[in-house]
Amino acid sequence: MNLSDLRDELATRADDLGPTTDLRAGVADGVRRTKRRRAVATGSAATLAVAALAVGVLTSVGRPAPPAPATPPATSAAPVTGTDGMPFRTVPDAPGDVVKDGLRLRARVADDALVAGTVGDRGQTRISASWTPTSTHVALTGTCVLPGAPADVAERYQVRVRVEGMTGYFGSGCTGTPAGRDLTADWTPGDPGAGWSELTPGRPATLVVEVVEVVGGTRGAAVTLPDVQLAGAVYEVGEETSVRDVAGTTVVALPDVLEHEGYRYRIASVTSSALASGPLPRVAAPSGPALVTWGSSGDGLAAATADSSLRLTGLPGSDGGRSLGSWGTDPVPAGSTGTLALAAEGQRPDHGTAFLAVYTLIP
Template structure:
């Protein structure tokens, strides 16, 4: 079936998408990751908690508001954002999806938008159609429920399914409206690391359904004013993190973007978690801003009391990520200090690989 035929068929049946299948079956074997943000100074720890998304999460750093210019109007120095990182606005470009004050960008780092949609308020479901040129994609979906508190909004979630397959994944809804114009380009990356989404076929039309569901029953729900968005990005070049046997256990982008600037992968380290807990260590760049991605992979099935990991040596806000998850953090300056992956809470899993990756600004 080509893309035109698929679009016609979906239009015909748009009012009869049916009930979502059992969500728990679709997420069996996937690792749920949790992020905990902590306000720190030079790596010391205090407490705040935030929940994150499921497997294969590609963290989007967002776009901080500009605050102070780093030079006079005639200077070539960049603007500085609220997080102390270089900042520049990214103007609208051909291929952007723009609606209701929100935007999915056509290009973010080396990732390309191939299908994006910003729903009308009150619209509880829609489909994204595209013809894959690669099986390496990220799938993102967002859900806002204006007028509801965060607690009440968490009773709902946005689910994502590939047409013709039972697999589902999703994320919790939030109350209010998005604070930033640009929607996250990152999302879940289906498939084994470095192998792509096996259910996709290059050149064969594909469809993903985005739907608002009750978080308890997993059945379609309707909430006044609810707004859903969704996007498929085809990924740019990826680097793989490998275990001691040489098997890929995680894939990370070779280029990330933060606050309108591109950062390229320049160093990485990976190693087993069962050697003194988490011995991975590298050094921050000698100078200048940088991004650092850290996480663990191939840690096995989720445990009743999972471990949480953090990266020692960070300055400013720090995060913890649950075993099997990853996090990317912006650092305003490098001074060569050591960066070490540590178990922050609980005990290390019996197996798995930990990794740290450094990104520095492109010239």
């Protein structure tokens, strides 16, 4: 076969393969989808996700992928680390999630289960969702987004969350930009560990979420906002561990399972003591990754001891201080050592309970 015949034969075989897919378009489309799914990802984690997706697209554009090597290259099973030094992964959409316009109410968060949830259309100033309670232990969320509104405009409006037929409501300010794609529970009604007495298991209930104007107009008046978007949900919470005061009364109910950056952590220990006198809680720092929930609880603590606080020592990178009567959770990155201890700043109150709970990673 001469050179001319060889060229003709190659051209014929190429035509038989059909048109070639545009690799650049496939990669670009894949990157756009990844950015939407990982809207809250930052730094190297997001970059790695895009790179991995691009490789997948390049090997699936209609032509056979090259054969895999007999011995695949070594890969690391270590999890991606977030900016706080903790394991990070994106939680994909799952059956039962409520997803709309870039907002998501997950069907399950830690051990809490979504039983009613809705994301409204743009411009709706009142939305609702009904369910039949099986438990009085619930958590509520309500979100009001005014896209692009500066803080001084958004703060004129408030989202209010209530159950139809009940008096009172829970409220928070609107925002111009949501903190992230996933909307989390904001309020846990009822006394600690006792549940919400106004709910009756088996009796249908309706969650109502609405936006009202609280600054610059008639306080609490209904409004018309073409761009506003509301979301609301009810979660039945999972098992809890009680923190009790010296009299044996439950003062805080801590969830048995917490979630942080896509990973679940289970409560491993709880240490508590009276705030008034004596040693405050301290534990050996877990080697991590772990979470530590700490603070204090007691009637009127915040008002009675405005100049006092609790401080957590032994945790690198923590700002340390919390006002009395409040609590929260801090990450404990892998490799942490030493002792975590609570210390009182200012005058110690004559009542109240301090506590420190450690959560360890669920494999």
